Amino acid sequence: MxxxxxxxxxxxxxxxxxxxxxxxxxxxxxxxxxxxxxxxxxxxxxxxxxxxxxxxxxxxxxxxxxxxxxxxxxxxxxxxxxxxxxxxxxEGEVDKAPTLGVEMPAPKEKPNRTLTDDELAAMIKACARPRTRSGTWDAHAFEGRRDEVIIRLLADCGIRVSELAGITLDDLDRSHEVIYVTGKGDRPRVVPYGARTTQALDRYLRLRTAHPKATKTDRLILTQRGPITADGIRWRLEQVGEQAGVKDVHPHAFRHTAAHRWLMAGGSERGLMAVMGWRSDAMLSTYARSTQVERAHAEHRRLRLGDTV
Incomplete structure (x- = not known):
């Protein structure tokens, strides 16, 4: 047979x-x-x-x-x-799983890319465009405001690139300054954002109303031709990074950066897990490990142990 x-x-x-x-x-x-x-x-x-x-x-x-x-x-x-x-x-197709006994290779320890405040500021500055009136279609101005929204949402909220690409207008609760996102495993969560992100969103949405595709899609982030994809976001970040002189810019660097900034500011680990959509402590450990020395040094300076004697 x-x-x-x-x-x-x-x-x-x-x-x-x-x-x-x-x-x-x-x-x-x-x-x-x-x-x-x-x-x-x-x-x-x-x-x-x-x-x-x-x-x-x-x-x-x-x-x-x-x-x-x-x-x-x-x-x-x-x-x-x-x-x-x-x-x-x-299913009974084999007596035992053929992978039984095949060992998983150990992961290599390497630092994860995090963006500095100066790098984030340079990228946001690179998005600046001449002002334009609300309701007036200006593709150049729209592009700049959209790219700033992308950068601020990724840096402020730590959401995944796939989550950002999937956000609709209905997912955006501007009165409470939160976004409803759907993460891995189709698990929904609510993610807050800050005042400067609110301002960037407001400026972007005023231009979005004049977008030629505005009434044909409910996706929040648009390109000239319609809804942006995850790959489109990656490409825009590379372009803005190049304009700003910032190397090695990719969406996951923003997620690591958001986690690092949260912990550096004294945010709780459980709060970070909830915002990031993690169910496992292992993910928290993975994201926190690469910058734990920097946080430890900052904590030491704050505690001033040597200055009390």
């Missing part, structure tokens, strides 16, 4: 994921892991069939990946394969 195709089983696996309401992004990443494994098998002259989904070959795939990509990518690929293999076991 011929061995089933891994790709065919992956299709059934995706159906099972939809039943339990896994997000499109999660399903895509799982399917990507399976697809890459199949492609690797075939590059070795091995058919992508179930009898070739075993610990020995998976370990070989992991070793090959480790020579070409970052360890974080290798870990993500293995997570996807583990989930797939557990489903195969549950």
């Amino acid at each position: 011929p061995s089933p195709s891994i790709r065919d089983l992956a299709t059934s696996f995706d159906v099972a994921l939809r039943v339990v309401n896994r997000s499109p992004r999660t399903r895509y990443l799982y399917q990507q892991s399976i697809r890459f494994y199949c492609e690797w098998l075939e590059s070795q002259g091995i058919p992508a069939t179930l009898n070739n989904l075993n610990r020995h070959l998976i370990t070989g795939w992991m070793a090959d990946l480790s020579e070409r990509v970052e360890v974080g990518t290798v870990r993500n690929r293995l997570r996807g394969m583990r989930r797939f293999c557990r489903w195969l076991e549950k």
